Amino acid sequence: MLIDSHAHLEMPEFKKDLEAVIQRAEESGVEYIFTVGTEKKDWRKALEIANSHPSIYAILGVHPHNAKEIDEETYPVLEELCQNEKVRAFGEIGLDFFRSLSPRDIQLKKFREQIGLAKELRLPIVVHDREAHRETMEILKSEKAEECGGIIHCFSGNYEMAEVCIEMGFYISIPGSITFKSAEGFREIVKKIPLESLLVETDAPFLTPEPFRGKRNEPSYVRYTAQKVAEIKNVSFEKVAEVTTENALRVYKLKV
Numbered sequence: 001m002l003i004d005s006h007a008h009l010e011m012p013e014f015k016k017d018l019e020a021v022i023q024r025a026e027e028s029g030v031e032y033i034f035t036v037g038t039e040k041k042d043w044r045k046a047l048e049i050a051n052s053h054p055s056i057y058a059i060l061g062v063h064p065h066n067a068k069e070i071d072e073e074t075y076p077v078l079e080e081l082c083q084n085e086k087v088r089a090f091g092e093i094g095l096d097f098f099r100s101l102s103p104r105d106i107q108l109k110k111f112r113e114q115i116g117l118a119k120e121l122r123l124p125i126v127v128h129d130r131e132a133h134r135e136t137m138e139i140l141k142s143e144k145a146e147e148c149g150g151i152i153h154c155f156s157g158n159y160e161m162a163e164v165c166i167e168m169g170f171y172i173s174i175p176g177s178i179t180f181k182s183a184e185g186f187r188e189i190v191k192k193i194p195l196e197s198l199l200v201e202t203d204a205p206f207l208t209p210e211p212f213r214g215k216r217n218e219p220s221y222v223r224y225t226a227q228k229v230a231e232i233k234n235v236s237f238e239k240v241a242e243v244t245t246e247n248a249l250r251v252y253k254l255k256v
């Protein structure tokens with residue numbers, strides 16, 4: 001049993017064959033998928049997919065790319081949708097200084113605001129941090145993100161950053177890029193992070209692991225990521241599956 005802790009099933013890439021994608025995931029042992037609606041037009045769709053599949057849950061929030069689109073209606077709509085019990089976390093929120101599709105000052109402000117909103121909603125947060133490690137950590141600390149905890153998704157920081165995040169009650173989620181030939185440095189970091197703090201994710205349709213790199217990613221491929229984590233840590237695939245599943249169930253509060 002595996003959990004894909006982060007995918008985007010509501011994206012147009014899955015429009016044609018969503019049911020087949022979900023079925024393949026089930027057949028390859030993926031018990032639950034957490035689909036992340038990153039902007040207003042996707043929230044209801046993500047929730048609809050979750051509501052019509054027992055194995056799928058939703059995560060809603062405004063991605064840093066879309067931070068500039070936040071207006072006075074955004075938070076009330078999110079507050080209402082997040083009352084649905086299928087919504088298990090708030091996100092993905094954070095900073096993306098790689099693409100900087102929203103101005104940086106707006107990203108910083110909206111990241112802070114959304115941590116506050118998640119705390120009000122009593123939901124853990126899913127953090128997106130791309131080339132903004134220092135600012136991400138500053139905001140997590142100053143906004144007391146340990147009060148909600150959550151997940152650093154597609155983790156790309158160093159070991160010291162992982163340690164601080166774990167101390168604050170965060171899990172570290174590993175994407176398919178860990179299978180890339182060029183990811184030697186990343187594998188060294190993951191080797192040192194305790195399995196008890198790790199999740200695995202696809203971020204589908206993005207970041208497709210080897211041996212399918214270049215193709216569309218989908219939740220059934222999360223096993224290639226889990227397999228790589230097992231190799232790196234020199235433990236069995238079953239052990240990685242078991243512990244990362246327990247971790248995901250705990251952070252998303254599906255089990256006490």
Ligand SMILES: [Zn+2]
Binds near residue numbers: 128129154
């Ligand atoms: Zn992301």
Ligand SMILES: [Zn+2]
Binds near residue numbers: 006007008203
């Ligand atoms: Zn994502």
